[in-house]
Amino acid sequence: MLDNYIKKILDARVYDVAIESPLTHAASLSKRLGNQVFLKREDLQPVFSFKLRGAYNRVRQLSDKEKAKGVVAASAGNHAQGLALAALKLGVKATIVMPKTTPEIKVNSVREKGAKVVLLGDTFDEASEYAQRLVKEKGMIYIPPYDDEGVIAGQGTVALELLMQHTSPAHAVFVPVGGGGLIAGMAAYIKYVRPEIKVIGVEPEDAACLKAALKHNRRVILDEVGIFADGVAVRQIGKIPFEIAKECVDEVVTVSTDEICAAVKDIFDDTRAIAEPAGAIGVAGLKKYAQERGIQGENLLTVISGANVNFDRLRYISERTEIGEKREVVLAVTLPEKPGSYKKFIQALDKRNITEFNYRFAHGYDAQVFVGVQISTGGNEREHVVSELRNQGYPVEDMTDNEVAKLHIRHMVGGRSEGVGNEKVYRFEFPERPGALMKFLNSLGTKWNISMFHYRNHGAAYSRVLMGVQLENADQPKFESMLNKVGFRYWEETQNKAYQMFLRGKNETTKE
Numbered sequence: 001m002l003d004n005y006i007k008k009i010l011d012a013r014v015y016d017v018a019i020e021s022p023l024t025h026a027a028s029l030s031k032r033l034g035n036q037v038f039l040k041r042e043d044l045q046p047v048f049s050f051k052l053r054g055a056y057n058r059v060r061q062l063s064d065k066e067k068a069k070g071v072v073a074a075s076a077g078n079h080a081q082g083l084a085l086a087a088l089k090l091g092v093k094a095t096i097v098m099p100k101t102t103p104e105i106k107v108n109s110v111r112e113k114g115a116k117v118v119l120l121g122d123t124f125d126e127a128s129e130y131a132q133r134l135v136k137e138k139g140m141i142y143i144p145p146y147d148d149e150g151v152i153a154g155q156g157t158v159a160l161e162l163l164m165q166h167t168s169p170a171h172a173v174f175v176p177v178g179g180g181g182l183i184a185g186m187a188a189y190i191k192y193v194r195p196e197i198k199v200i201g202v203e204p205e206d207a208a209c210l211k212a213a214l215k216h217n218r219r220v221i222l223d224e225v226g227i228f229a230d231g232v233a234v235r236q237i238g239k240i241p242f243e244i245a246k247e248c249v250d251e252v253v254t255v256s257t258d259e260i261c262a263a264v265k266d267i268f269d270d271t272r273a274i275a276e277p278a279g280a281i282g283v284a285g286l287k288k289y290a291q292e293r294g295i296q297g298e299n300l301l302t303v304i305s306g307a308n309v310n311f312d313r314l315r316y317i318s319e320r321t322e323i324g325e326k327r328e329v330v331l332a333v334t335l336p337e338k339p340g341s342y343k344k345f346i347q348a349l350d351k352r353n354i355t356e357f358n359y360r361f362a363h364g365y366d367a368q369v370f371v372g373v374q375i376s377t378g379g380n381e382r383e384h385v386v387s388e389l390r391n392q393g394y395p396v397e398d399m400t401d402n403e404v405a406k407l408h409i410r411h412m413v414g415g416r417s418e419g420v421g422n423e424k425v426y427r428f429e430f431p432e433r434p435g436a437l438m439k440f441l442n443s444l445g446t447k448w449n450i451s452m453f454h455y456r457n458h459g460a461a462y463s464r465v466l467m468g469v470q471l472e473n474a475d476q477p478k479f480e481s482m483l484n485k486v487g488f489r490y491w492e493e494t495q496n497k498a499y500q501m502f503l504r505g506k507n508e509t510t511k512e
Helices: 002-011 027-033 051-060 064-069 078-090 104-112 124-138 149-165 181-193 209-216 239-248 257-271 277-293 311-324 341-348 381-391 403-407 436-444 473-486 497-502 506-510
Strands: 023-025 036-041 071-074 094-098 116-119 172-176 198-204 251-255 299-304 328-335 354-358 367-374 396-398 423-431 449-456 462-470 489-492
Touching: 002 149, 002 181, 002 239, 023 149, 027 036, 027 257, 027 277, 036 149, 036 257, 036 277, 051 078, 051 149, 071 078, 071 124, 078 094, 078 104, 094 104, 094 124, 104 116, 149 181, 149 239, 172 181, 172 277, 181 198, 181 239, 198 209, 198 277, 209 239, 209 251, 251 257, 251 277, 257 277, 257 311, 277 299, 277 311, 311 328, 311 403, 328 341, 328 381, 328 403, 328 497, 367 497, 381 396, 396 497, 403 423, 403 462, 403 497, 423 449, 423 473, 436 473
Parallel strands: 036 299, 071 094, 094 116, 172 198, 172 299, 198 251
Antiparallel strands: 023 036, 328 367, 328 396, 354 367, 423 462, 423 489, 449 462
């Protein structure tokens, strides 16, 4: 099987539109990890992503008759921009179907390259369904983002360049995984030419479709996927990529949202470039693998696969970076509500730097403070800080892994209400587009009284809401039935420690 793909990769003509991207030595990251780290800079392609390679190679293979029919794809991201430029270079009409949630920067980028954009639905599945209708009704040629031999061969040219640029021994190459086109092409080439080099896939913890497929030895469809690293948020690995991965991929590493955010900063520190979350997961996986396995003195290579990040998202990414780097611990601490307590607490932290301190006076209560504390990397200082405070008599809850605390509560401290009763708390994600918040509120109707609401737009395709609603226990099944009909993803968070400590009213706290 590999012989066939090697020939296709060697025959791939991508350089009419793509560049041979540089291989950059990450000096700062190398020093920190005790290894030599090299970054394959696909973020420097004309569309700021490797996707251009596969799209161009596939369109170039079409016959003149097929080119005359025009090409179509469903994509909210880098494949859309790659196909648009490929079609422009080859004089082919392109139609890109994009969800209405697609950020305007990406929509405009596709239009600027001459493609027709159709905005339809809130999800990729809806866009994909319409694209397939155009194939049936108008005879257009569908160009898939990853499940195609021509596309995979185009992506495989990344590995061809990589091994020409790095001729020294290498321990492993870390490759971002979404639908699998990039890792399939790269793994096929690397294992044929340099089989001693490990090929390690990297996926978000909440979108690990290749890891699940390898575990079950068959392609599986994930029930749901996380949306932070939207470029790799795929529910099922491609059919062709999976067949290659079974033979050529050594293992898969999964990384958290916080670890991805830390990797974005690592890339910036070494290159002054800002990768998109999906573009940074290779670095996140490389770091995690090296640290957990105790790898030292090796050459480790990865791909920065894209840089199409909305500027609005940088605030959110920066908020999570220090936690992802394990340089910050987020705590909820109970202090006596009396003069001098704050000073005594600061002394208990033993000169550690405080990164955040949120507090509001609540008469008659002990004080609940939301505090960020800077810690050193390595070791178990996070656990040490918590145990130190507890040994000095402070009740402490570690909120470092609590999504509600990090997404919402840190912005809401002081929002207790004495009068609210029967409050249930839910966390939502819904498609972000003009009017989406109003549609969300309208969908809830007027039967239920909203007692708390926190909404944040992170510059992504989906927004996040934390909502309190006054609800008798007997009515909760009816309320959740209504939510299921509305169709937005939701989680009940009434028992979440962060809510319990910082936002729940006195009546609710004592009423069990």
